[in-house]
Amino acid sequence: xxxxxxxxxxxxxxxxxxxxxxxxxxxxxxxxxxxxxxxxxxxxxxxxxxxxxxxxxxxxxxxxxxxxxxxxxxxxxxxxxxxxxxxxxxxxxxxxxxxxxxxxxxxxxxxxxxxxxxxxxxxxxxxxxxxxxxxxxxxxxxxxxxxxxxxxxxxxxxxxxxxxxxxxxxxxxxxxxxxxxxxxxxxxxxxxxxxxxxxxxxxxxxxxxxxxxxxxxxxxxxxxxxxxxxxxxxxxxxxxxxxxxxxxxxxxxxxxxxxxxxxxxxxxxxxxxxxxxxxxxxxxxxxxxxxxxxxxxxxxxxxxxxxxxxxxxxxxxxxxxxxxxxx
Numbered sequence: 556x557x558x559x560x561x562x563x564x565x566x567x568x569x570x571x572x573x574x575x576x577x578x579x580x581x582x583x584x585x586x587x588x589x590x591x592x593x594x595x596x597x598x599x600x601x602x603x604x605x606x607x608x609x610x611x612x613x614x615x616x617x618x619x620x621x622x623x624x625x626x627x628x629x630x631x632x633x634x635x636x637x638x639x640x641x642x643x644x645x646x647x648x649x650x651x652x653x654x655x656x657x658x659x660x661x662x663x664x665x666x667x668x669x670x671x672x673x674x675x676x677x678x679x680x681x682x683x684x685x686x687x688x689x690x691x692x693x694x695x696x697x698x699x700x701x702x703x704x705x706x707x708x709x710x711x712x713x714x715x716x717x718x719x720x721x722x723x724x725x726x727x728x729x730x731x732x733x734x735x736x737x738x739x740x741x742x743x744x745x746x747x748x749x750x751x752x753x754x755x756x757x758x759x760x761x762x763x764x765x766x767x768x769x770x771x772x773x774x775x776x777x778x779x780x781x782x783x784x785x786x787x788x789x790x791x792x793x794x795x796x797x798x799x800x801x802x803x804x805x806x807x808x809x810x811x812x813x814x815x816x817x818x819x820x821x822x823x824x825x826x827x828x829x830x831x832x833x834x835x836x837x838x839x840x841x842x843x844x845x846x847x848x849x850x851x852x853x854x855x856x857x858x859x860x861x862x863x864x865x866x867x868x869x870x871x872x873x874x875x876x877x878x879x880x881x882x
Contacts, residue, residue: 558732558764559602559625564634566595566620594620595631596788605762609779611769611873617788618768622734626656638732652681655725659737662721664709670720671705674727681728688727695723699753715746722750735767739774751777772869784876791876800866803875808865809837809849814858825849
């Protein structure tokens with residue numbers, strides 16, 4: 556049984572418009588003009604229990620709007636939306652007991668309170684039994700290494716520390732669904748790795764279903780086997796990450812570290828796309844030449860220190876999809 560069912564979901568907003576300049580501002584006071592923006596334009600998808608899905612798209616694509624509808628914050632204009640058998644905006648109290656939400660640019664912690672006091676308040680709000688709360692808190696503090704700043708006011712935390720605390724706060728009531736909206740935005744590399752590792756552990760060991768919206772394609776490659784691509788309120792692609800790649804190109808990359816920097820690699824089945832000192836990046840089509848055959852030819856002709864085969868960066872794949880749709 557699907558944990559999330561979305562069918563033909565539509566959400567529109569009225570946005571005020573005005574002409575530029577002082578005269579435009581005065582006209583706007585007398586006669587305000589509006590335009591309608593279709594943030595969601597008939598999207599449909601479903602999620603099974605235990606999935607970890609990447610939900611990606613450019614700014615304004617409809618990602619955050621979808622999360623807010625699923626969380627019960629927004630009411631759609633039309634369509635069907637069921638989460639764990641409930642309609643989120645109609646059954647908000649029982650619904651929020653089963654979900655956790657983290658918005659990367661907002662916090663659910665109290666700005667002037669120490670972190671642990673925010674956690675205690677959330678326990679009261681969600682009515683979590685004391686023994687269950689203590690077990691969950693101890694595990695989260697240990698796993699996310701929160702002990703050093705539990706008594707620190709939230710306003711004094713670094714961004715990385717606050718995001719770890721926000722993630723812990725979303726899990727204190729042991730939800731079965733977790734929505735992460737840009738959870739690694741603005742974080743340093745160490746904090747990103749810590750959050751990725753924890754989300755992966757949460758999904759694999761506890762079976763928590765996760766929807767991750769992000770512009771960081773490293774997050775997608777590290778965590779998600781399934782990717783939903785949305786643009787202008789419409790879903791463009793929904794499937795495995797490899798399928799998303801194949802939709803654009805079968806291209807593979809061969810990265811070669813030469814011993815002699817002055818050498819230039821020339822092969823009829825591969826194209827040099829860039830060079831960084833002694834490191835040469837080539838692209839090739841595996842349907843035309845096997846990677847093993849290409850490697851055999853190159854190692855026979857050139858002095859090689861190291862080489863490896865990789866897929867094109869997911870950023871390039873997504874950018875090409877955007878261009879194809881908009882073109």
